[in-house]
Amino acid sequence: MIFVQLLVNSLIIGSIYALVASGFSLIYSTNKFMHFAHGVMVAVSAYLLFLTFDLLHISFWISCILTLIGAAILGLGTYRLLYLPLQNRKSSNVILLIASVGILILFENLLLLIFGADIKTIGFISVSKGMEFAGVIITPLQAIIILTSIIIFIALWLFMNYTKLGRNMRAVSDNKELANIIGINHRAVADLSFILGSVLAGIAGILIGLEQNLAPTMGMNLIIKGFTGAIIGGITSVPGSVIGSYILGIAENYGIWWLPSEYKDAIAFVLLFIFLLFKPNGLFGKKGGRT
Amino acid sequence: MIEAYFVHILILVCIYVILAVSLNIALGYTGLLNMGHIAFFGIGAYTSALLTKAGTPYIIALFAAGILASLMGCILVYATRKLKGDYLALATLGFSFVVYSLMLNWTSLTRGALGIPGISKPCFFGLCIANNNEFLVFALIITALTVFIIYRIANSNFGRLLQAARDDELGLRVLGKNTFKLKMKSMMISAFFAGIAGSLFAHYISYIDPGSFMMNEVILVFTIVIVGGLASIRGSIVATFIIIIIPELLRLVALPSSILGPARQIIYAVILIAILLLRPKGLFGRIDLE
Numbered sequence: 001m002i003f004v005q006l007l008v009n010s011l012i013i014g015s016i017y018a019l020v021a022s023g024f025s026l027i028y029s030t031n032k033f034m035h036f037a038h039g040v041m042v043a044v045s046a047y048l049l050f051l052t053f054d055l056l057h058i059s060f061w062i063s064c065i066l067t068l069i070g071a072a073i074l075g076l077g078t079y080r081l082l083y084l085p086l087q088n089r090k091s092s093n094v095i096l097l098i099a100s101v102g103i104l105i106l107f108e109n110l111l112l113l114i115f116g117a118d119i120k121t122i123g124f125i126s127v128s129k130g131m132e133f134a135g136v137i138i139t140p141l142q143a144i145i146i147l148t149s150i151i152i153f154i155a156l157w158l159f160m161n162y163t164k165l166g167r168n169m170r171a172v173s174d175n176k177e178l179a180n181i182i183g184i185n186h187r188a189v190a191d192l193s194f195i196l197g198s199v200l201a202g203i204a205g206i207l208i209g210l211e212q213n214l215a216p217t218m219g220m221n222l223i224i225k226g227f228t229g230a231i232i233g234g235i236t237s238v239p240g241s242v243i244g245s246y247i248l249g250i251a252e253n254y255g256i257w258w259l260p261s262e263y264k265d266a267i268a269f270v271l272l273f274i275f276l277l278f279k280p281n282g283l284f285g286k287k288g289g290r291t
Numbered sequence: 292m293i294e295a296y297f298v299h300i301l302i303l304v305c306i307y308v309i310l311a312v313s314l315n316i317a318l319g320y321t322g323l324l325n326m327g328h329i330a331f332f333g334i335g336a337y338t339s340a341l342l343t344k345a346g347t348p349y350i351i352a353l354f355a356a357g358i359l360a361s362l363m364g365c366i367l368v369y370a371t372r373k374l375k376g377d378y379l380a381l382a383t384l385g386f387s388f389v390v391y392s393l394m395l396n397w398t399s400l401t402r403g404a405l406g407i408p409g410i411s412k413p414c415f416f417g418l419c420i421a422n423n424n425e426f427l428v429f430a431l432i433i434t435a436l437t438v439f440i441i442y443r444i445a446n447s448n449f450g451r452l453l454q455a456a457r458d459d460e461l462g463l464r465v466l467g468k469n470t471f472k473l474k475m476k477s478m479m480i481s482a483f484f485a486g487i488a489g490s491l492f493a494h495y496i497s498y499i500d501p502g503s504f505m506m507n508e509v510i511l512v513f514t515i516v517i518v519g520g521l522a523s524i525r526g527s528i529v530a531t532f533i534i535i536i537i538p539e540l541l542r543l544v545a546l547p548s549s550i551l552g553p554a555r556q557i558i559y560a561v562i563l564i565a566i567l568l569l570r571p572k573g574l575f576g577r578i579d580l581e
Binding site: 033034073082085086089090092093094095097098099101102103105106108110112116119220224227260262263264265266269270272273276277280 | 385391392393550554
């Protein structure tokens, strides 16, 4: 029974990681640099929901829409105002990575400054007792998180494979020069990837904000986990990143079966380090990571 | 009172000068994108604190801190030898996470989040440092020695080889040089001095916990090196003064400490982003960050 309960717990936490990883990996695959600040976009979204719903008392669904719009503007703004000028100057990926970490720290501390260090909760769904379902305990919200993320991943997969915009994105991610030659505007595709990736961050922020307490430092923790999931699955592949995130969830939950529970975070760090050293392209990624 | 405050700031400047100058050897001169520098700092701090707690003389603990950090640097370079660019940066960052979680979870050794309190002030052959003024003199001596040694290394034949490895690795290999060994030596020197800085930090603050060795601190040291300019030791020293002292000006307007902490981090982040956008070579840099 513990086995099944741990599997369900893995699915819950894996879904959260996968929501973070999918947007991160989507942005990486089209733009080929690491948008580490993606994690803080999730945190800012969770706080936006707290601001609109709990402080301004706007109705829940409108708050959600405002949050997603805010996330999209923030993501696009970061790209246009920071990454694009750097890219135009032919800065390397490492510069973009450092700039991105700078943004992460900037927003994390802005959240700390505006909302304070104390933990916030979003009171939309009152904490309910877990349902017992074939001996496994799961709260309705956790079930919603798993279902929503699976629906989103399927929709994302359909979008990437069966719409013109999605196919353009994959073309740019495959080969930017070739895509340019056949008339795909890679600038517009980059904009789109940041909007879409940040909306995914917004959805993650909403779901995580409902499930967990809000803390300004949550962005850093989330991007480390999401990033680890993406590296395990292959950062260039969005479906791979999603699967990698579930693998990370499973590894964490079954790992603490025989390790002390404080080691939960260490499991992710060690997996991240091992994959970066021995399999930097991940399980499903394309070759070319070790450039 | 104000004097004690200046002494405190100067000691911090000394510690960060050592950190920045040592990072510059790896990052600026050799082009090794090491985002895990703070891990060496932490390893040095813990090594030195634990050894002196166990009764080891300070002078031995100080060197042990440098040597253990240096050995970890050696292992890190060996482990990441096939990685380049942002993958190398992230693997070294991952290394610092692993070290951080060891500090946090290896409770039988490090006491975890409780940290190690009551670390003694340094003693040499029965002569102990009694107050911060004396500590400042000690820190200044160590800093001057470090800067002198690193300056000599950077301007030696070996230092020029390191720069050659950064600029044209393949070309240097064609000339029959083992660039991997060069990188390893560079990282070991860099890590050694970071460990020494860690020891100074631990024995000055007299209390360490894993929180002092997190990502924010990496970015602080990175910012110093980038603001000062890659491969410029003078730049790193000047930038340390600027970066450490600017946020201290906030104290003049008497902000509460709940605002002071985030405000300081925001200033660091804004300086970092601004310098990347406006002057990527830094104040005294001669080369672009690649």
